Amino acid sequence: MFPGIPSWPFTPKPSNHTMQPLEQTDAPAPETATPYDRVPYKSFPFRQSHPERLATIAKLYGIESPSIASCRVLEIGCASGGNLLPMADRFRNSEFVGIDLSNAQISAGQKIAKEANLSNARLVHCDVRSIPSDLKDFDYIIAHGVFSWIPNDAQTALLETCGQLLTPLGIGYISYNTFPGWRMRGMIRDIMSYHTRKPGKPEDQVRKARALLNFLAESVPVDGNPYGMLLNTELEQLQDKEDYYLIHEHLEEVNEPIYFSEFAERIEKAGLQYLGEADFSVMAIENFSPSVASMLNNLSENIVEKEQYMDFVRNRMFRQTLVCRDSVSIDRGLSPARLRELHICSNTKPAEPIRSLSDNSPATFESGASVTKTTDPIVKAALAHLGTIWPNYISFGRLVAIARSLIAEQASIVDTTGSSSEADRLGKSLLRCYATGHVELSIEPAQYSPTPPEQPRATDLARTMAGQIGFVTNLRHETVNLSDIEKRLLLKLDGTITVEHLVTEVCELMDQGLLIAHQNGEPVTDADICRAIADEVVRDSLSKFSKMALLIES
Numbered sequence: 267m268f269p270g271i272p273s274w275p276f277t278p279k280p281s282n283h284t285m286q287p288l289e290q291t292d293a294p295a296p297e298t299a300t301p302y303d304r305v306p307y308k309s310f311p312f313r314q315s316h317p318e319r320l321a322t323i324a325k326l327y328g329i330e331s332p333s334i335a336s337c338r339v340l341e342i343g344c345a346s347g348g349n350l351l352p353m354a355d356r357f358r359n360s361e362f363v364g365i366d367l368s369n370a371q372i373s374a375g376q377k378i379a380k381e382a383n384l385s386n387a388r389l390v391h392c393d394v395r396s397i398p399s400d401l402k403d404f405d406y407i408i409a410h411g412v413f414s415w416i417p418n419d420a421q422t423a424l425l426e427t428c429g430q431l432l433t434p435l436g437i438g439y440i441s442y443n444t445f446p447g448w449r450m451r452g453m454i455r456d457i458m459s460y461h462t463r464k465p466g467k468p469e470d471q472v473r474k475a476r477a478l479l480n481f482l483a484e485s486v487p488v489d490g491n492p493y494g495m496l497l498n499t500e501l502e503q504l505q506d507k508e509d510y511y512l513i514h515e516h517l518e519e520v521n522e523p524i525y526f527s528e529f530a531e532r533i534e535k536a537g538l539q540y541l542g543e544a545d546f547s548v549m550a551i552e553n554f555s556p557s558v559a560s561m562l563n564n565l566s567e568n569i570v571e572k573e574q575y576m577d578f579v580r581n582r583m584f585r586q587t588l589v590c591r592d593s594v595s596i597d598r599g600l601s602p603a604r605l606r607e608l609h610i611c612s613n614t615k616p617a618e619p620i621r622s623l624s625d626n627s628p629a630t631f632e633s634g635a636s637v638t639k640t641t642d643p644i645v646k647a648a649l650a651h652l653g654t655i656w657p658n659y660i661s662f663g664r665l666v667a668i669a670r671s672l673i674a675e676q677a678s679i680v681d682t683t684g685s686s687s688e689a690d691r692l693g694k695s696l697l698r699c700y701a702t703g704h705v706e707l708s709i710e711p712a713q714y715s716p717t718p719p720e721q722p723r724a725t726d727l728a729r730t731m732a733g734q735i736g737f738v739t740n741l742r743h744e745t746v747n748l749s750d751i752e753k754r755l756l757l758k759l760d761g762t763i764t765v766e767h768l769v770t771e772v773c774e775l776m777d778q779g780l781l782i783a784h785q786n787g788e789p790v791t792d793a794d795i796c797r798a799i800a801d802e803v804v805r806d807s808l809s810k811f812s813k814m815a816l817l818i819e820s
């Protein structure tokens with residue numbers, strides 16, 4: 267993960283617990299207004315739902331799903347398009363349709379799409395139970411954070427939409443709350459629902475709910491008391507959540523968790539089958555201890571049973587499931603050969619200096635919480651190289667070639683087309699690393715500039731967001747928070763302006779008194795020192811933008 271970029275699922279820390287509707291209005295809400303019109307959901311990107319991820323996992327399972335560069339994507343319950351619009355911004359030759367029951371959210375999203383010139387994105391105000399008949403033939407269908415929060419008939423309509431509107435090799439993504447984990451969280455929800463059972467304004471309800479939770483946290487002893495410990499864990503988890511989240515997650519009428527096995531039955535009725543999880547690492551049974559893995563294998567006769575038993579072991583409360591048509595043939599035997607069409611990246615670092623790349627001395631690599639130990643020269647060399655090019659991706663063939671030349675410690679020419687035992691070994695290790703979350707794979711990675719070009723360019727949408735919203739979505743489909751001055755700079759990056767020119771603009775803002783330079787805590791007025799500070803700030807910000815995958819490779 268980049269410094270300063272939170273990992274998903276990301277809900278920014280609230281500065282205080284106030285409502286932050288997208289468009290505040292004094293006018294009374296119309297009779298047809300939904301709870302999301304009254305208190306809109308903050309709309310963020312969800313990397314795990316991106317067609318790039320869905321197509322990558324499909325490829326690993328032997329499914330040739332449609333190219334993302336020219337496909338059709340539907341998002342159900344898209345809110346104001348925080349997830350869908352950055353996809354449309356990146357893939358201008360693909361078509362993106364978002365539907366949502368909340369008119370206020372759809373209107374807010376339409377405004378942003380227009381300002382970012384996203385003519386390939388269409389946001390439609392409608393109910394999933396009555397989707398207009400001209401919306402059909404989608405290669406990817408996404409429904410994040412919707413299934414559990416809509417009534418049963420709307421859930422069925424959502425699944426039927428996937429069953430009927432997905433193209434033959436299309437992939438669907440549906441996230442939902444699961445049992446047994448939600449049994450515990452549901453207890454908090456029941457307590458809050460009881461306490462707020464009398465109708466009231468959302469802001470009053472949420473204040474009441476928080477007050478009761480605080481009262482319970484103070485009143486229920488924790489030491490040696492399982493109920494107190496459980497309550498405390500859940501309360502801690504809610505502390506950082508904003509009001510809009512609390513309202514929709516815990517105070518709404520509908521929130522229906524489901525056991526995975528029941529979900530699997532329901533998708534089957536809609537003509538769909540289980541493909542896997544968007545978070546590949548949670549599917550890998552090898553991530554359990556050998557005895558647990560063996561027990562899970564013995565207990566299960568098929569993939570659905572295995573996944574269900576895994577949920578029991580993990581006390582799972584949320585799933586991000588990929589589905590496809592029941593006619594599609596899935597090959598779950600992961601083959602290193604499939605890596606040949608994929609690209610790899612990793613924020614991996616050696617835990618200590620590597621003794622040698624060319625012999626069998628052991629080396630340990632760390633990437634976030636994942637640790638990989640290896641003695642294999644080709645794996646050591648590949649991981650070492652991946653760490654140096656992060657956040658950029660490299661194709662498997664090129665990685666094999668570079669790793670071989672690193673081992674040879676001299677320039678060499680490598681044929682990357684044929685198979686070799688080295689490439690096979692590296693492929694197997696990288697698949698294992700993917701299953702532990704040590705590396706990322708992508709079928710169609712974004713190209714971002716590793717260093718700031720002389721005329722840097724951010725996407726149209728990133729610039730629109732920098733001007734209007736508190737955060738920006740980067741080319742990795744992640745949320746990035748920027749300071750005010752960084753937002754000002756990003757707004758300017760349309761690919762026509764040079765770094766020198768940017769420095770001059772910052773100086774002009776200083777001259778106008780809109781920006782004030784400081785040195786050692788004191789305001790600076792000397793023009794030369796101001797220019798030197800402006801130069802440093804601009805260059806530092808641009809290199810931060812590069813590392814944050816905000817600059818397009820020219």
Ligand SMILES: C[S@@+](CC[C@H](N)C(=O)[O-])C[C@H]1O[C@@H](n2cnc3c(N)ncnc32)[C@H](O)[C@@H]1O
Nearest residue numbers: 302343345366367368393394410411412416420
């Ligand atoms: C919990 S929010 C999730 C929003 C967004 N997908 C996300 O995860 O940030 C649920 C969304 O589903 C929409 N929704 C609820 N019922 C719906 C229905 N019957 N048809 C279409 N959208 C619906 C709501 O308006 C809301 O925007």
